Amino acid sequence: MKFISILLAGILINNFIFVRFLGICPFLGVSQKVETAVGMGVAVTFVMTVASGITWLIQHYVLDLFGIPYMQTVAFILVIAALVQFVEMVIQKTSPTLYQALGVYLPLITTNCAVLGVTVLNIQSDHNFFYAMVNGFAAALGFLLAITLMAGVREKLEFSNIPKSLQGFPMAFITAGLMAVAFYGFQGLFKDFLVL
């Protein structure tokens, strides 16, 4: 039960983009085309899930053990940076086209606040190792869903007649706002059985 509730909470109720405002930069930067958006989402999903696991181990077996929990931010960001470097090398070898399309946003996964955010939230909400990874995976799926939906809308937006001063980022924000209204509706979902 807890497994399902964490999954649903991560994807819909506490959607990282629309409710928690984490990972907005890549959400706006890479959402022009559905294909690249999905590629980005999958790369982020991998990084977030693995980072959740590794940082959990580091927090419990290194930082807590040596009594240096204040090193959390520094330690976590280094783990994430290394992991992103690894993913970058893998994508470069396996799919050069995706690598080209993701461009500068691939190394920028390091500074995607969703990744650092989910690892810190995992520790704050006292998840065990398994649920920490589930939570990371769920939050990443929420990101993937949001960025894919957004890319779909933005592909259509290109052909619409938008006032000049609202073109680009302003319109993207307003679109995201309207999507956030829809996601707001999920707040009431499973109110009594979700105690998170």
Place this chain on the structure above:
Amino acid sequence: MKNKYLKTLTDGVVTENPLFRLVLGTCPALAVSSAVANGFWMGLMVIFVLTFSNMLISALRNFIPDKIRIPCYIVIIATFVTIVDLLMAAYMHEMHKTLGIFIPLIVVNCIILARAESFASKNSILHSAVDGIGMGLGFMAALMIVATFREVLGNGTFFNIRVLPAGFPVAKVMVEAPGAFITLGLVLGLINLITARSKTA
């Protein structure tokens, strides 16, 4: 000489405003702009981190090997963020709880890394410090502008002081998530409009 520093300062606040012009640091901008006070403290923390990380990176710019510069920058930034985090937890406990996860997340605020990479790694210590202050002030001003709209319309208050009459119907949605996106979008649009107008005039 003096002009150069003044220009860097105004660049940061107006012409290259990190939030409105460069569209960087949007996550904290959306999240903490529900109240003007939150925006103010967030801005203050960003000014602190940005100024000191800029200074240290500028001081070390000849020693940091080019290939591993990004991890070096991130460690320097993370150190200063940890300092503010602990300071806030000790002296501003309520605010620390309100801003919550967005304090450690200053590490991944794109503005700071962007300034380290594009400014501090190429300029003198003093000049980098001025740049940090200017960019930080610009970010803080932008946060407070967005927060003003949201707090006044969504809560009827400004800096926790009631400005709209008590019975005035407030739009609660403004302080919630959808309001954040829509307000920022409209403010960005407004600024584009103003710049376009002032250029043609």
